[in-house]
Amino acid sequence: MIIKRLTIKNFGKIHNKTLELSPGINVLYGENESGKTTIHTFIKSMFYGITRQRGKAAKNDAYTTYEPWENPGEYGGILWFECGGKNYRLTRNFYKNAPFHELLCESSGALVNAEKGAMEAVLGGVSEAVYDNTVSVGQLKSVTGQDLVRELQNYMASYQGTGDSSIDLGRAAQMLKMSRKGFLTQVDKRKKDILKEKEKVAANMEYLRQELNELEERLDSVAAKERNLHIGEENGGELLEQRIQKASRKRVYAWCLMAVFPVLGVLGAAFAPNGIVLTISLAAGILLGLICLGKSLTLGRELNKRIRMKERWLSRQEKLQWNRDGIEASSKEKEMAYCNLEEEYRECDAQLYLPAAEDVEIQALNMALETIERLSGSINHQVGGRLRERTSQILSEITGGKYTEVLMDENFKMSVDTGERIVALERLSRGTLEQIYFALRMAAGELLCGRESFPVILDDVFGMYDEERLCAVLKWLHKEQKQIIISTCHKREMELLERENIPYQKLLLS
Missing domain, CATH: 1.10.287.620 (Helix Hairpins)
Known part of the structure:
Protein backbone atom coordinates (compact mmCIF):
# COMPACT_ATOMS: atom_id res chain seq x y z
CA MET A 1 0.00 0.00 0.00
CA ILE A 2 1.13 3.53 -0.78
CA ILE A 3 -0.47 6.70 0.58
CA LYS A 4 -0.28 9.19 -2.28
CA ARG A 5 -1.95 12.31 -0.95
CA LEU A 6 -3.98 13.47 1.99
CA THR A 7 -6.09 16.56 2.50
CA ILE A 8 -7.02 17.56 6.04
CA LYS A 9 -10.06 19.80 5.97
CA ASN A 10 -10.49 20.15 9.72
CA PHE A 11 -8.78 17.83 12.18
CA GLY A 12 -7.39 18.98 15.51
CA LYS A 13 -5.27 22.09 14.97
CA ILE A 14 -4.76 21.47 11.23
CA HIS A 15 -7.09 23.12 8.70
CA ASN A 16 -7.16 22.86 4.91
CA LYS A 17 -3.73 21.29 4.47
CA THR A 18 -2.66 18.91 1.67
CA LEU A 19 0.41 16.67 1.73
CA GLU A 20 1.85 14.77 -1.26
CA LEU A 21 3.71 11.61 -0.24
CA SER A 22 6.28 9.61 -2.22
CA PRO A 23 6.54 5.78 -2.34
CA GLY A 24 9.87 5.70 -0.43
CA ILE A 25 10.97 7.55 2.71
CA ASN A 26 9.05 10.68 3.69
CA VAL A 27 10.31 12.90 6.51
CA LEU A 28 7.60 15.01 8.13
CA TYR A 29 9.58 17.72 9.89
CA GLY A 30 8.22 20.26 12.35
CA GLU A 31 8.73 21.74 15.78
CA ASN A 32 6.95 20.39 18.81
CA GLU A 33 3.17 21.01 18.75
CA SER A 34 3.29 21.60 14.98
CA GLY A 35 0.81 18.77 14.25
CA LYS A 36 2.98 15.73 13.47
CA THR A 37 1.05 13.44 15.83
CA THR A 38 -2.20 14.93 14.53
CA ILE A 39 -1.33 13.79 11.00
CA HIS A 40 -0.37 10.38 12.36
CA THR A 41 -3.77 10.10 14.06
CA PHE A 42 -5.57 11.45 10.98
CA ILE A 43 -4.16 8.64 8.78
CA LYS A 44 -5.22 5.98 11.30
CA SER A 45 -8.68 7.55 11.69
CA MET A 46 -9.19 7.62 7.94
CA PHE A 47 -8.44 3.89 7.72
CA TYR A 48 -10.36 2.76 10.81
CA GLY A 49 -12.67 5.58 11.79
CA ILE A 50 -12.95 7.17 15.24
CA THR A 51 -14.78 5.31 17.99
CA ARG A 52 -16.61 7.63 20.36
CA GLN A 53 -16.64 6.67 24.03
CA ARG A 54 -19.59 7.14 26.37
CA GLY A 55 -20.03 8.88 29.68
CA LYS A 56 -16.97 10.32 31.41
CA ALA A 57 -14.61 8.51 29.02
CA ALA A 58 -15.91 10.69 26.15
CA LYS A 59 -14.14 13.72 27.64
CA ASN A 60 -10.69 12.34 26.77
CA ASP A 61 -11.33 10.07 23.77
CA ALA A 62 -9.80 10.62 20.32
CA TYR A 63 -13.01 12.13 18.92
CA THR A 64 -13.08 14.87 21.55
CA THR A 65 -9.30 15.41 21.48
CA TYR A 66 -9.19 16.13 17.74
CA GLU A 67 -12.63 17.69 17.29
CA PRO A 68 -12.06 21.17 15.81
CA TRP A 69 -13.31 24.15 17.74
CA GLU A 70 -14.14 26.09 14.61
CA ASN A 71 -16.44 24.72 11.93
CA PRO A 72 -16.89 21.23 13.49
CA GLY A 73 -19.20 20.29 10.62
CA GLU A 74 -16.09 19.83 8.44
CA TYR A 75 -14.41 17.39 10.87
CA GLY A 76 -12.42 15.10 8.53
CA GLY A 77 -10.67 15.03 5.17
CA ILE A 78 -9.68 12.97 2.10
CA LEU A 79 -7.04 10.26 1.66
CA TRP A 80 -5.78 8.98 -1.71
CA PHE A 81 -3.95 5.66 -1.66
CA GLU A 82 -2.96 2.72 -3.82
CA CYS A 83 -3.69 -0.81 -2.61
CA GLY A 84 -3.71 -4.15 -4.41
CA GLY A 85 -2.88 -2.46 -7.72
CA LYS A 86 -5.93 -0.16 -7.53
CA ASN A 87 -6.27 3.52 -6.72
CA TYR A 88 -8.75 4.62 -4.04
CA ARG A 89 -10.12 7.88 -2.68
CA LEU A 90 -11.36 7.73 0.89
CA THR A 91 -13.52 10.62 2.18
CA ARG A 92 -14.70 10.90 5.77
CA ASN A 93 -16.55 13.41 7.90
CA PHE A 94 -16.42 12.40 11.58
CA TYR A 95 -18.89 15.05 12.76
CA LYS A 96 -21.34 13.22 15.02
CA ASN A 97 -24.44 14.98 13.66
CA ALA A 98 -23.62 14.40 9.99
CA PRO A 99 -21.18 11.50 9.59
CA PHE A 100 -20.04 10.69 6.07
CA HIS A 101 -17.83 7.76 4.94
CA GLU A 102 -17.24 7.22 1.22
CA LEU A 103 -14.77 4.93 -0.53
CA LEU A 104 -14.32 5.38 -4.28
CA CYS A 105 -12.25 2.94 -6.34
CA GLU A 106 -10.93 5.32 -8.98
CA SER A 107 -9.67 2.36 -11.05
CA SER A 108 -13.11 0.73 -11.42
CA GLY A 109 -15.48 3.55 -10.51
CA ALA A 110 -17.07 1.51 -7.70
CA LEU A 111 -18.47 3.68 -4.89
CA VAL A 112 -19.26 2.15 -1.47
CA ASN A 113 -19.87 3.13 2.13
CA ALA A 114 -16.56 2.89 3.97
CA GLU A 115 -18.38 1.87 7.16
CA LYS A 116 -20.07 -1.23 5.67
CA GLY A 117 -17.06 -3.55 5.68
CA ALA A 118 -15.53 -2.21 2.48
CA MET A 119 -12.43 -0.87 4.22
CA GLU A 120 -11.85 -4.17 5.99
CA ALA A 121 -11.82 -5.94 2.64
CA VAL A 122 -9.49 -3.37 1.08
CA LEU A 123 -7.11 -3.51 4.05
CA GLY A 124 -6.92 -7.29 3.80
CA GLY A 125 -8.57 -7.88 7.19
CA VAL A 126 -5.79 -6.11 9.09
CA SER A 127 -7.35 -5.00 12.36
CA GLU A 128 -6.84 -1.66 14.08
CA ALA A 129 -4.92 -3.40 16.88
CA VAL A 130 -2.48 -4.95 14.39
CA TYR A 131 -2.02 -1.61 12.61
CA ASP A 132 -1.54 0.28 15.86
CA ASN A 133 1.01 -2.17 17.29
CA THR A 134 3.15 -2.96 14.23
CA VAL A 135 3.56 -0.54 11.33
CA SER A 136 2.17 2.46 13.22
CA VAL A 137 4.60 3.44 15.98
CA GLY A 138 3.62 6.49 17.98
CA GLN A 139 5.34 8.56 20.62
CA LEU A 140 6.13 6.59 23.82
CA LYS A 141 4.70 3.43 22.18
CA SER A 142 7.83 1.60 21.11
CA VAL A 143 7.06 -1.25 23.57
CA THR A 144 4.54 -3.73 22.22
CA GLY A 145 1.27 -3.84 24.12
CA GLN A 146 -1.07 -6.63 25.13
CA ASP A 147 -3.02 -6.24 21.88
CA LEU A 148 0.11 -7.19 19.94
CA VAL A 149 0.66 -10.28 22.10
CA ARG A 150 -2.92 -11.41 21.51
CA GLU A 151 -2.75 -10.73 17.78
CA LEU A 152 0.57 -12.60 17.47
CA GLN A 153 -0.81 -15.60 19.36
CA ASN A 154 -3.87 -15.54 17.13
CA TYR A 155 -1.69 -15.36 14.04
CA MET A 156 0.42 -18.28 15.21
CA ALA A 157 -2.72 -20.34 15.86
CA SER A 158 -4.32 -19.58 12.50
CA TYR A 159 -1.45 -19.13 10.04
CA GLN A 160 -0.79 -22.81 9.36
CA GLY A 161 -4.47 -23.62 8.96
CA THR A 162 -5.57 -20.72 6.78
CA GLY A 163 -2.45 -19.01 5.51
CA ASP A 164 -3.59 -15.73 7.11
CA SER A 165 -4.86 -14.34 10.36
CA SER A 166 -8.56 -14.43 9.54
CA ILE A 167 -9.36 -16.94 12.29
CA ASP A 168 -9.16 -15.30 15.71
CA LEU A 169 -8.74 -18.18 18.11
CA GLY A 170 -7.97 -15.77 20.93
CA ARG A 171 -11.33 -14.09 20.45
CA ALA A 172 -13.01 -17.46 20.03
CA ALA A 173 -11.53 -18.66 23.31
CA GLN A 174 -12.62 -15.45 25.00
CA MET A 175 -16.18 -15.88 23.72
CA LEU A 176 -16.20 -19.51 24.86
CA LYS A 177 -15.02 -18.47 28.31
CA MET A 178 -17.74 -15.82 28.48
CA SER A 179 -20.33 -18.43 27.47
CA ARG A 180 -18.95 -20.85 30.04
CA LYS A 181 -19.11 -18.16 32.71
CA GLY A 182 -22.77 -17.59 31.85
CA PRO A 355 -25.96 -33.56 34.83
CA ALA A 356 -28.35 -30.90 33.55
CA ALA A 357 -28.36 -29.19 30.15
CA GLU A 358 -26.06 -26.44 31.48
CA ASP A 359 -23.54 -29.04 32.73
CA VAL A 360 -23.47 -30.64 29.30
CA GLU A 361 -22.88 -27.22 27.71
CA ILE A 362 -20.05 -26.48 30.18
CA GLN A 363 -18.45 -29.83 29.44
CA ALA A 364 -18.65 -29.14 25.72
CA LEU A 365 -17.18 -25.64 26.19
CA ASN A 366 -14.33 -27.05 28.30
CA MET A 367 -13.56 -29.57 25.57
CA ALA A 368 -13.60 -26.78 22.97
CA LEU A 369 -11.27 -24.61 25.08
CA GLU A 370 -8.89 -27.52 25.62
CA THR A 371 -8.89 -28.15 21.87
CA ILE A 372 -8.14 -24.48 21.14
CA GLU A 373 -5.34 -24.45 23.73
CA ARG A 374 -3.78 -27.59 22.27
CA LEU A 375 -4.12 -26.22 18.73
CA SER A 376 -2.74 -22.82 19.71
CA GLY A 377 0.19 -24.35 21.60
CA SER A 378 1.00 -26.77 18.78
CA ILE A 379 0.90 -24.13 16.06
CA ASN A 380 2.73 -21.62 18.26
CA HIS A 381 5.55 -24.15 18.45
CA GLN A 382 5.49 -24.56 14.66
CA VAL A 383 5.07 -20.95 13.58
CA GLY A 384 6.71 -19.08 16.46
CA GLY A 385 10.05 -19.79 14.85
CA ARG A 386 9.06 -17.66 11.83
CA LEU A 387 8.53 -14.63 14.02
CA ARG A 388 11.76 -15.20 15.99
CA GLU A 389 13.70 -15.85 12.81
CA ARG A 390 12.54 -12.65 11.09
CA THR A 391 12.96 -10.55 14.26
CA SER A 392 16.47 -11.94 14.74
CA GLN A 393 17.34 -11.20 11.11
CA ILE A 394 16.16 -7.56 11.36
CA LEU A 395 17.91 -7.07 14.72
CA SER A 396 21.16 -8.50 13.38
CA GLU A 397 21.01 -6.13 10.41
CA ILE A 398 20.33 -2.97 12.42
CA THR A 399 22.94 -3.86 15.07
CA GLY A 400 25.66 -4.83 12.66
CA GLY A 401 25.61 -8.46 13.79
CA LYS A 402 26.15 -7.64 17.48
CA TYR A 403 22.99 -9.55 18.42
CA THR A 404 22.39 -12.61 16.29
CA GLU A 405 19.22 -14.14 17.69
CA VAL A 406 16.13 -13.15 19.64
CA LEU A 407 14.73 -15.78 22.02
CA MET A 408 11.09 -15.76 23.13
CA ASP A 409 9.14 -18.06 25.43
CA GLU A 410 5.40 -18.76 25.22
CA ASN A 411 4.69 -15.57 27.22
CA PHE A 412 6.75 -13.46 24.76
CA LYS A 413 9.39 -12.79 27.39
CA MET A 414 12.51 -12.13 25.35
CA SER A 415 16.27 -12.43 25.62
CA VAL A 416 19.03 -12.05 23.02
CA ASP A 417 22.02 -14.13 21.95
CA THR A 418 25.27 -12.30 21.28
CA GLY A 419 26.90 -15.41 19.84
CA GLU A 420 28.78 -15.89 23.09
CA ARG A 421 26.10 -15.66 25.78
CA ILE A 422 22.38 -15.13 26.43
CA VAL A 423 21.49 -11.69 27.77
CA ALA A 424 18.16 -10.89 29.44
CA LEU A 425 16.37 -7.73 28.33
CA GLU A 426 16.69 -6.25 31.81
CA ARG A 427 20.46 -6.06 31.35
CA LEU A 428 20.36 -4.25 28.01
CA SER A 429 20.52 -0.50 27.42
CA ARG A 430 17.40 1.46 26.56
CA GLY A 431 18.76 2.10 23.08
CA THR A 432 19.21 -1.63 22.43
CA LEU A 433 15.75 -2.31 23.82
CA GLU A 434 14.34 0.24 21.35
CA GLN A 435 16.10 -1.64 18.53
CA ILE A 436 14.74 -5.03 19.68
CA TYR A 437 11.17 -3.80 19.92
CA PHE A 438 11.47 -2.04 16.59
CA ALA A 439 12.65 -5.31 15.01
CA LEU A 440 9.77 -7.21 16.66
CA ARG A 441 7.23 -4.68 15.37
CA MET A 442 8.55 -4.80 11.86
CA ALA A 443 8.66 -8.62 11.85
CA ALA A 444 5.16 -8.86 13.29
CA GLY A 445 3.92 -6.36 10.72
CA GLU A 446 5.27 -8.51 7.88
CA LEU A 447 3.53 -11.59 9.31
CA LEU A 448 0.25 -9.96 10.27
CA CYS A 449 -0.02 -7.72 7.24
CA GLY A 450 1.02 -10.44 4.82
CA ARG A 451 -1.56 -9.65 2.12
CA GLU A 452 -0.62 -6.00 1.77
CA SER A 453 2.56 -4.19 2.77
CA PHE A 454 1.39 -1.21 4.85
CA PRO A 455 3.27 2.10 5.06
CA VAL A 456 5.46 2.26 8.17
CA ILE A 457 4.64 5.35 10.23
CA LEU A 458 7.22 6.36 12.85
CA ASP A 459 6.26 9.29 15.06
CA ASP A 460 9.31 10.61 16.97
CA VAL A 461 10.46 7.10 17.94
CA PHE A 462 14.24 7.57 17.52
CA GLY A 463 14.84 9.69 20.59
CA MET A 464 16.91 6.98 22.34
CA TYR A 465 18.93 6.12 19.21
CA ASP A 466 22.49 7.32 18.87
CA GLU A 467 23.80 8.25 15.42
CA GLU A 468 25.10 4.76 14.68
CA ARG A 469 21.83 3.04 15.60
CA LEU A 470 19.73 5.58 13.69
CA CYS A 471 21.86 5.25 10.58
CA ALA A 472 21.53 1.45 10.65
CA VAL A 473 17.73 1.65 10.96
CA LEU A 474 17.44 4.18 8.11
CA LYS A 475 19.53 1.95 5.86
CA TRP A 476 17.33 -1.03 6.68
CA LEU A 477 14.15 0.96 5.99
CA HIS A 478 15.50 2.05 2.62
CA LYS A 479 16.52 -1.52 1.74
CA GLU A 480 12.99 -2.83 2.45
CA GLN A 481 11.57 -0.54 -0.26
CA LYS A 482 8.44 0.29 1.67
CA GLN A 483 6.70 3.59 2.08
CA ILE A 484 8.05 5.15 5.25
CA ILE A 485 6.64 8.22 7.03
CA ILE A 486 9.02 9.55 9.70
CA SER A 487 7.71 12.36 11.90
CA THR A 488 10.44 14.22 13.73
CA CYS A 489 11.36 17.49 15.33
CA HIS A 490 15.10 16.87 14.77
CA LYS A 491 17.16 17.39 11.61
CA ARG A 492 19.57 14.53 12.17
CA GLU A 493 17.34 12.00 10.33
CA MET A 494 17.51 14.16 7.20
CA GLU A 495 21.23 14.79 7.69
CA LEU A 496 21.97 11.07 7.93
CA LEU A 497 19.79 10.31 4.90
CA GLU A 498 21.68 12.87 2.86
CA ARG A 499 25.05 11.64 4.15
CA GLU A 500 24.19 8.05 3.17
CA ASN A 501 22.75 9.19 -0.18
CA ILE A 502 19.36 7.71 0.65
CA PRO A 503 16.59 9.42 -1.33
CA TYR A 504 13.73 10.92 0.68
CA GLN A 505 11.00 13.54 0.48
CA LYS A 506 10.94 16.36 2.99
CA LEU A 507 7.59 17.71 4.19
CA LEU A 508 7.65 20.83 6.34
CA LEU A 509 5.04 21.67 8.97
CA SER A 510 4.82 25.25 10.14
Missing part, protein backbone atom coordinates in the same frame (compact mmCIF):
# COMPACT_ATOMS: atom_id res chain seq x y z
CA PHE A 183 -23.54 -21.30 32.11
CA LEU A 184 -21.55 -21.58 35.36
CA THR A 185 -23.62 -18.72 36.78
CA GLN A 186 -26.79 -20.52 35.72
CA VAL A 187 -25.56 -23.78 37.27
CA ASP A 188 -24.63 -22.02 40.51
CA LYS A 189 -28.01 -20.30 40.67
CA ARG A 190 -29.75 -23.58 39.84
CA LYS A 191 -27.90 -25.42 42.61
CA LYS A 192 -28.69 -22.70 45.12
CA ASP A 193 -32.36 -22.83 44.12
CA ILE A 194 -32.37 -26.64 44.42
CA LEU A 195 -30.67 -26.52 47.84
CA LYS A 196 -33.14 -23.89 48.98
CA GLU A 197 -36.03 -26.03 47.72
CA LYS A 198 -34.47 -29.08 49.38
CA GLU A 199 -34.26 -27.27 52.71
CA LYS A 200 -37.87 -26.17 52.33
CA VAL A 201 -38.99 -29.75 51.56
CA ALA A 202 -36.97 -31.09 54.52
CA ALA A 203 -38.59 -28.53 56.84
CA ASN A 204 -42.06 -29.51 55.59
CA MET A 205 -41.21 -33.20 56.08
CA GLU A 206 -40.09 -32.53 59.66
CA TYR A 207 -43.28 -30.59 60.34
CA LEU A 208 -45.42 -33.41 58.91
CA ARG A 209 -43.47 -35.99 60.90
CA GLN A 210 -44.23 -34.09 64.10
CA GLU A 211 -47.92 -33.92 63.14
CA LEU A 212 -47.98 -37.66 62.39
CA ASN A 213 -46.40 -38.37 65.79
CA GLU A 214 -49.04 -36.21 67.46
CA LEU A 215 -51.81 -38.03 65.55
CA GLU A 216 -50.33 -41.36 66.60
CA GLU A 217 -50.35 -40.24 70.23
CA ARG A 218 -53.97 -39.13 69.90
CA LEU A 219 -54.86 -42.48 68.29
CA ASP A 220 -53.21 -44.29 71.22
CA SER A 221 -55.24 -42.15 73.61
CA VAL A 222 -58.49 -43.04 71.77
CA ALA A 223 -57.55 -46.72 71.85
CA ALA A 224 -56.96 -46.51 75.62
CA LYS A 225 -60.36 -44.90 76.14
CA GLU A 226 -61.96 -47.57 73.97
CA ARG A 227 -60.36 -50.25 76.13
CA ASN A 228 -61.79 -48.56 79.19
CA LEU A 229 -65.30 -49.07 77.77
CA HIS A 230 -64.81 -52.83 78.15
CA ILE A 231 -65.44 -54.46 81.55
CA GLY A 232 -63.22 -57.44 82.18
CA GLU A 233 -63.12 -59.68 79.14
CA GLU A 234 -66.60 -58.68 77.97
CA ASN A 235 -67.83 -55.87 75.76
CA GLY A 236 -69.27 -53.06 77.93
CA GLY A 237 -72.26 -52.52 75.67
CA GLU A 238 -73.29 -56.15 75.75
CA LEU A 239 -72.91 -56.32 79.52
CA LEU A 240 -75.04 -53.20 79.98
CA GLU A 241 -77.68 -54.67 77.66
CA GLN A 242 -77.74 -57.89 79.73
CA ARG A 243 -78.21 -55.87 82.90
CA ILE A 244 -81.03 -53.89 81.32
CA GLN A 245 -82.75 -57.11 80.26
CA LYS A 246 -82.32 -58.57 83.74
CA ALA A 247 -83.66 -55.41 85.41
CA SER A 248 -86.59 -55.37 83.00
CA ARG A 249 -87.47 -59.00 83.80
CA LYS A 250 -87.31 -58.34 87.55
CA ARG A 251 -89.60 -55.40 87.15
CA VAL A 252 -92.08 -57.50 85.21
CA TYR A 253 -92.01 -60.15 87.99
CA ALA A 254 -92.56 -57.44 90.57
CA TRP A 255 -95.56 -56.09 88.69
CA CYS A 256 -96.96 -59.58 88.37
CA LEU A 257 -96.53 -60.29 92.08
CA MET A 258 -98.01 -56.91 92.87
CA ALA A 259 -101.13 -57.95 90.95
CA VAL A 260 -101.20 -61.55 92.28
CA PHE A 261 -100.85 -60.88 96.04
CA PRO A 262 -103.96 -58.64 96.36
CA VAL A 263 -105.99 -61.21 94.35
CA LEU A 264 -104.80 -63.99 96.62
CA GLY A 265 -105.67 -61.86 99.67
CA VAL A 266 -109.23 -61.33 98.34
CA LEU A 267 -109.63 -65.05 97.59
CA GLY A 268 -108.30 -65.91 101.04
CA ALA A 269 -110.78 -63.50 102.60
CA ALA A 270 -113.64 -65.03 100.60
CA PHE A 271 -112.94 -68.41 102.05
CA ALA A 272 -112.08 -67.21 105.56
CA PRO A 273 -114.07 -69.03 108.31
CA ASN A 274 -114.18 -66.00 110.47
CA GLY A 275 -113.52 -62.30 110.49
CA ILE A 276 -109.99 -62.50 111.85
CA VAL A 277 -108.78 -64.71 109.04
CA LEU A 278 -110.56 -62.44 106.60
CA THR A 279 -108.80 -59.43 107.95
CA ILE A 280 -105.44 -61.12 107.95
CA SER A 281 -105.85 -62.39 104.37
CA LEU A 282 -106.85 -58.97 103.08
CA ALA A 283 -104.06 -57.25 105.02
CA ALA A 284 -101.46 -59.77 103.86
CA GLY A 285 -102.55 -59.45 100.24
CA ILE A 286 -102.50 -55.65 100.35
CA LEU A 287 -99.16 -55.57 102.21
CA LEU A 288 -97.48 -57.96 99.78
CA GLY A 289 -98.95 -55.95 96.88
CA LEU A 290 -97.49 -52.75 98.31
CA ILE A 291 -94.16 -54.44 98.82
CA CYS A 292 -94.20 -55.61 95.20
CA LEU A 293 -95.20 -52.11 94.10
CA GLY A 294 -92.25 -50.61 95.96
CA LYS A 295 -89.94 -53.22 94.51
CA SER A 296 -91.35 -52.57 91.07
CA LEU A 297 -90.72 -48.83 91.40
CA THR A 298 -87.18 -49.48 92.59
CA LEU A 299 -86.57 -51.83 89.70
CA GLY A 300 -88.00 -49.19 87.31
CA ARG A 301 -85.54 -46.61 88.54
CA GLU A 302 -82.71 -49.10 88.22
CA LEU A 303 -83.87 -49.94 84.69
CA ASN A 304 -83.91 -46.28 83.70
CA LYS A 305 -80.44 -45.89 85.20
CA ARG A 306 -79.19 -48.84 83.19
CA ILE A 307 -80.73 -47.42 80.03
CA ARG A 308 -79.09 -44.02 80.63
CA MET A 309 -75.75 -45.71 81.31
CA LYS A 310 -76.01 -47.56 78.01
CA GLU A 311 -76.94 -44.36 76.18
CA ARG A 312 -73.91 -42.59 77.68
CA TRP A 313 -71.75 -45.59 76.81
CA LEU A 314 -73.03 -45.61 73.24
CA SER A 315 -72.48 -41.82 72.99
CA ARG A 316 -68.90 -42.15 74.25
CA GLN A 317 -68.28 -45.06 71.92
CA GLU A 318 -69.68 -43.11 68.98
CA LYS A 319 -67.56 -40.06 69.86
CA LEU A 320 -64.45 -42.19 70.21
CA GLN A 321 -65.17 -43.86 66.87
CA TRP A 322 -65.68 -40.47 65.26
CA ASN A 323 -62.37 -39.27 66.71
CA ARG A 324 -60.64 -42.43 65.52
CA ASP A 325 -62.05 -42.05 62.00
CA GLY A 326 -61.01 -38.39 61.90
CA ILE A 327 -57.51 -39.10 63.18
CA GLU A 328 -57.02 -42.02 60.79
CA ALA A 329 -58.26 -39.96 57.83
CA SER A 330 -55.98 -37.05 58.77
CA SER A 331 -53.08 -39.44 59.35
CA LYS A 332 -53.61 -41.09 55.96
CA GLU A 333 -53.73 -37.71 54.23
CA LYS A 334 -50.55 -36.51 55.95
CA GLU A 335 -48.76 -39.79 55.24
CA MET A 336 -49.57 -39.34 51.55
CA ALA A 337 -48.29 -35.76 51.71
CA TYR A 338 -45.15 -37.02 53.49
CA CYS A 339 -44.58 -39.61 50.74
CA ASN A 340 -44.94 -36.87 48.11
CA LEU A 341 -42.39 -34.74 49.98
CA GLU A 342 -40.02 -37.70 50.16
CA GLU A 343 -40.32 -38.05 46.39
CA GLU A 344 -39.63 -34.31 45.95
CA TYR A 345 -36.59 -34.61 48.25
CA ARG A 346 -35.21 -37.50 46.18
CA GLU A 347 -35.83 -35.49 43.00
CA CYS A 348 -33.86 -32.57 44.48
CA ASP A 349 -30.97 -34.93 45.22
CA ALA A 350 -31.15 -36.28 41.69
CA GLN A 351 -31.13 -32.75 40.22
CA LEU A 352 -28.07 -31.88 42.29
CA TYR A 353 -25.98 -34.83 41.15
CA LEU A 354 -27.36 -35.67 37.72
